Amino acid sequence: MTERRRDPTTGEWRMFASHRQDRTFLPTEEQCPLCPTRPGRPPTEIPLPAFDVVVFENRFPSLVAKPPDPDVVGSELYQVAPSYGANEVVVYSDDHHLELADMEVGKLARIVEVWADRYAALADRSDVDYVLIFENRGEAMGVTLHHPHGQIYAYPEVPARPLLELATATAHLEQGGTCVFCDVVARERADGVRVVAQNRSFLAFVPFAARYPYEVHVTAHRHAPSLLDLSDPERADLAALLKVVLSGFDRMFGFRLPYVMAMHQAPTADHRWLPVSHLHLEFLPPHRTATKLKYLAGSELGGGAYLNDTRPEATAAALRAAAAATPGKV
Amino acid sequence: MTERRRDPTTGEWRMFASHRQDRTFLPTEEQCPLCPTRPGRPPTEIPLPAFDVVVFENRFPSLVAKPPDPDVVGSELYQVAPSYGANEVVVYSDDHHLELADMEVGKLARIVEVWADRYAALADRSDVDYVLIFENRGEAMGVTLHHPHGQIYAYPEVPARPLLELATATAHLEQGGTCVFCDVVARERADGVRVVAQNRSFLAFVPFAARYPYEVHVTAHRHAPSLLDLSDPERADLAALLKVVLSGFDRMFGFRLPYVMAMHQAPTADHRWLPVSHLHLEFLPPHRTATKLKYLAGSELGGGAYLNDTRPEATAAALRAAAAATPGKV
Numbered sequence: 001m002t003e004r005r006r007d008p009t010t011g012e013w014r015m016f017a018s019h020r021q022d023r024t025f026l027p028t029e030e031q032c033p034l035c036p037t038r039p040g041r042p043p044t045e046i047p048l049p050a051f052d053v054v055v056f057e058n059r060f061p062s063l064v065a066k067p068p069d070p071d072v073v074g075s076e077l078y079q080v081a082p083s084y085g086a087n088e089v090v091v092y093s094d095d096h097h098l099e100l101a102d103m104e105v106g107k108l109a110r111i112v113e114v115w116a117d118r119y120a121a122l123a124d125r126s127d128v129d130y131v132l133i134f135e136n137r138g139e140a141m142g143v144t145l146h147h148p149h150g151q152i153y154a155y156p157e158v159p160a161r162p163l164l165e166l167a168t169a170t171a172h173l174e175q176g177g178t179c180v181f182c183d184v185v186a187r188e189r190a191d192g193v194r195v196v197a198q199n200r201s202f203l204a205f206v207p208f209a210a211r212y213p214y215e216v217h218v219t220a221h222r223h224a225p226s227l228l229d230l231s232d233p234e235r236a237d238l239a240a241l242l243k244v245v246l247s248g249f250d251r252m253f254g255f256r257l258p259y260v261m262a263m264h265q266a267p268t269a270d271h272r273w274l275p276v277s278h279l280h281l282e283f284l285p286p287h288r289t290a291t292k293l294k295y296l297a298g299s300e301l302g303g304g305a306y307l308n309d310t311r312p313e314a315t316a317a318a319l320r321a322a323a324a325a326t327p328g329k330v
Numbered sequence: 331m332t333e334r335r336r337d338p339t340t341g342e343w344r345m346f347a348s349h350r351q352d353r354t355f356l357p358t359e360e361q362c363p364l365c366p367t368r369p370g371r372p373p374t375e376i377p378l379p380a381f382d383v384v385v386f387e388n389r390f391p392s393l394v395a396k397p398p399d400p401d402v403v404g405s406e407l408y409q410v411a412p413s414y415g416a417n418e419v420v421v422y423s424d425d426h427h428l429e430l431a432d433m434e435v436g437k438l439a440r441i442v443e444v445w446a447d448r449y450a451a452l453a454d455r456s457d458v459d460y461v462l463i464f465e466n467r468g469e470a471m472g473v474t475l476h477h478p479h480g481q482i483y484a485y486p487e488v489p490a491r492p493l494l495e496l497a498t499a500t501a502h503l504e505q506g507g508t509c510v511f512c513d514v515v516a517r518e519r520a521d522g523v524r525v526v527a528q529n530r531s532f533l534a535f536v537p538f539a540a541r542y543p544y545e546v547h548v549t550a551h552r553h554a555p556s557l558l559d560l561s562d563p564e565r566a567d568l569a570a571l572l573k574v575v576l577s578g579f580d581r582m583f584g585f586r587l588p589y590v591m592a593m594h595q596a597p598t599a600d601h602r603w604l605p606v607s608h609l610h611l612e613f614l615p616p617h618r619t620a621t622k623l624k625y626l627a628g629s630e631l632g633g634g635a636y637l638n639d640t641r642p643e644a645t646a647a648a649l650r651a652a653a654a655a656t657p658g659k660v
Contacts, residue, residue, distance in 0.1 A: 012539070016639075017637065134629070161632060161634030169339065183338070208335055208337070262632020263632075293472065303464075303490070303492065306345070
């Protein structure tokens with residue numbers, strides 16, 4: 001059973017994929033399906049003895065190019081749709097232990113190139129309206145494979161969270177004539193108190209109304225709707241700033257900080273969104289201290305109202321100090 | 331620092347309360363602040379040797395009747411507001427181990443009465459627009475005190491999640507002239523395949539587009555906007571059905587199933603929402619199997635698109651069987 005269903009009380013589409021219950025769960029390093037295939041060993045997902053960056057379709061997908069017919073019959077109240085789209089896995093390197101935070105900037109820049117290529121390729125598909133590049137890192141975020149990797153979901157419609165941003169940005173544009181993300185970047189650069197790090201092209205900051213104590217957004221200074229709008233030097237700047245932010249996270253906490261990363265870019269089917277689409281990456285780490293997690297509970301899940309136990313200006317100062325200690329050039 | 335800030339890119343209001351970092355964290359049973367005060371012992375939060383149900387203000391609140399001035403100066407882009415409202419703790423009983431699932435139905439009915447009383451009292455306050463009654467149960471949901479208790483947040487505006495439901499229900503009403511929750515209840519009772527249990531006044535079912543594998547909604551059959559609209563027999567029916575659902579959860583899994591419970595009722599300041607306000611309780615258990623959790627990660631947090639690895643009709647059948655084995659009358 002692989003299908004999508006619409007919640008009639010919120011209008012949100014949800015994905016269902018019952019075969020995913022059987023997916024590979026925390027295999028040992030010897031059984032890692034994301035490592036290269038070694039001579040004399042059974043093949044992994046990647047039939048190569050070594051590789052730089054590899055992208056392949058998720059073996060346990062919730063969105064596919066040729067979805068089956070839905071399992072249930074829909075109605076006006078209970079709408080059902082086939083699971084058009086794609087789920088891809090981006091294996092960052094053939095090293096089972098090499099995290100984004102520990103890579104050379106040149107290697108990170110190649111991953112940015114791969115993200116841009118996959119965004120372009122999926123955007124070309126007629127069944128894809130939105131491409132979400134993301135990474136779930138750490139067991140606290142539910143990772144089922146330890147080998148560092150990211151994912152890409154190509155949805156057949158703009159999903160709820162980017163859609164809310166686009167709608168809010170549209171209202172802001174209609175009211176004042178400006179892109180809200182451009183305004184936020186300008187304000188953050190002027191204030192400085194929530195800035196974690198920046199370079200010529202990108203700004204890393206703790207949002208003014210952050211949901212998580214150590215939430216960091218990495219936003220293009222100028223109004224670039226997607227990775228495809230970036231010049232080569234801008235892409236290199238993104239890679240360099242990611243290195244600073246991610247190694248700062250780990251240095252400050254003293255361990256590999258778990259997080260969800262999600263990249264918001266322009267919807268791929270409807271170009272009317274371009275004036276309010278502004279490339280940014282959101283890092284959501286669940287830790288509120290080294291030993292305590294922020295849980296989404298009654299107010300967040302039941303109310304949609306986030307409660308943050310820290311001052312964004314205070315957590316930004318701590319992250320800024322950690323980021324400043326990064327070796328190498330930003 | 332206790333204040334509210336608006337996210338300019340989503341329009342959502344978030345709560346900030348930095349003193350909460352120091353709140354009591356998983357004390358031993360001997361140090362439980364929710365137990366009665368025993369002779370010769372230092373006083374707990376409750377200066378009584380025994381009690382039935384007790385409600386008091388959270389010692390580490392994010393919303394209060396007399397909030398301090400915000401810590402930062404707001405602007406049109408970055409809006410700030412005082413944290414008007416209330417955070418209350420509902421201690422279900424003086425027994426440190428007595429969970430809702432294990433109570434007599436008569437005791438559950440008294441808790442329903444307390445919920446109704448607090449909803450009415452908070453609704454009367456001019457600084458309160460919405461009352462959210464909820465429970466976070468289990469360490470998997472971030473509980474910091476084990477003594478069974480619920481919470482009540484009284485917000486100064488309708489928070490994002492209920493607001494989305496109300497807006498969606500308004501569109502449904504304008505289109506077809508009916509309440510979407512009334513339509514859902516009628517459809518679920520007719521279909522039967524997602525029903526977990528029901529009695530004269532309430533229906534428990536796995537939603538058609540459930541976010542969580544074992545998500546259960548308990549919804550009034552008729553269009554009751556809040557607990558205040560229920561007759562005494564209807565309140566007793568709610569208590570009886572809660573007993574069946576919650577003991578079914580624990581029986582099926584063989585342990586105390588963690589969950590977030592959130593009760594959606596009518597906003598308290600604006601009576602124009604009454605035609606689309608329909609009392610329901612949402613139970614969100616994070617388990618997808620006895621040993622594995624459903625994590626909110628890239629697609630959910632970054633995209634707002636939930637992925638469910640189970641068929642709602644299948645999990646409903648399993649829960650229905652467990653609920654049917656509940657001793658006593660439904």
